[in-house]
Amino acid sequence: MSEVLAEREGEVLVLTLNRPDKANAMNEAMQKALIENLLNSNSKAVVLAASGPKIFSAGADLKEFSELECGIAARRRRALLKCTLEAVLDFPRPLVAAVQGKALGGGCMLALLADELVMAEGAELGLPEIKHAIPTLVGYAIVAARAGMPIARRMVQNGEPVGAGEALDFHLIEEISGNARERALERATTLACLSGPTYQANKKFINAPLMAALQAAFTEADRL
Template sequence: MTDATREFVRLEVADGVATMRLDRPKMNALNVQVQEEIRAAAHEATERDDVKAVVVWGGERVFAAGADVKEMADMSYTDMVKRSGGLQSAFSAVARIPKPVVAAVNGYALGGGCELALCADIRIAADDATLGQPEILLGIIPGAGGTQRLTRLVGPSRAKDLIFTGRFVAADEALAIGLVDRVVPAAEVYDTALAWAGQFSNAASYAVRAAKETIDRGLEVDLETGLEIERQQFAALFATEDRAIGMQSFVEQGPGKAAFVAR
């Protein structure tokens, strides 16, 4: 599935940064079609060598106000048994992009929208943004990773407060509890996210990939196993051309001047 065949999710690439742009009026409701287009865009961003980092953005008005409740309301238990795995894996495709990913959050990021933002490595939010997991108010729980990723990000007590109550969180509280990493004026959200992602356009891509995989996989295991993952990834980078370039440049010119080649 390419941009030519995707209706609601585009992948726009410039200067090494891909913008995964959600555009399903009016509120970017995440129906099954959008979920699958997110998966396809994530896979494309993963495979493209010209993509060094990714910005996930829903536009200036709204990030994503949640799942398509009208679509879900007609689904039975057996329907959701069939679909729930696909829902989770579509979002996990974003989390597993082996490159830096930043969510640029304007307006609402609720339910599935919040869960999509949680799949990014960092979140930059507008000062008037609103986040939350209000699924409990529909008689369900988050089903696209919210109970797991939110808990790992903000801790179990805060995650339980947000999920049990379904309450909305303003940008200042989201920053205070670690749900977002930076709050900026609404008009600056996308440009700020783009600038953060742009740092990696000429980075040592395989080292960045190894760092992301080591951190993410390490969170899933005990300390000793995590240290072994780190050791293996660390040693493996000595097989890359960028490692040789980076060390030679450091010795000859000092830090920050290496011209990496992503090999």
């Protein structure tokens, strides 16, 4: 079974995280497949979705690399996540995320790096790392860039998830839909009709501060 399903819908590539029996936890195979699909895509837009009705992604697969020493395993996971998040943020064409369930930890970060994010009514975004004694500097950088410091501080420092209504109020997402995947595909199809070079130029400039913040957060996390 492929950890990431890749399907073409007209000019749009739909990438689906596909480990529903494992809460779509982001293992090495899934992240490498996601990176490869993004780097090799010639589609005019991408939708990032997930299998299953309740979980977009529970974040990094903490059981992977469990045979390694704790510090080494954490560095391996962090290096892999860095490559994955940078591939999403640096994708030059429109990328729309469809969050149909809970997006937690790395899954939340992944979704929030999309150009647009559509959430289902019962979906949630959360950075619960503090409850597991794990700093989340990267999560803070991403939320702060999208919604500002107060929202980022709240999500990082209390670890409680944010529902779709709050996420919309906080400007973390663009809209709420009864069918997030279908609506995300509609948005991606619309965005695919825009000038590709112009969209890419705008996107690169818009995302430059976040890319710098992302790299700084990973550098600081490596020192902890």
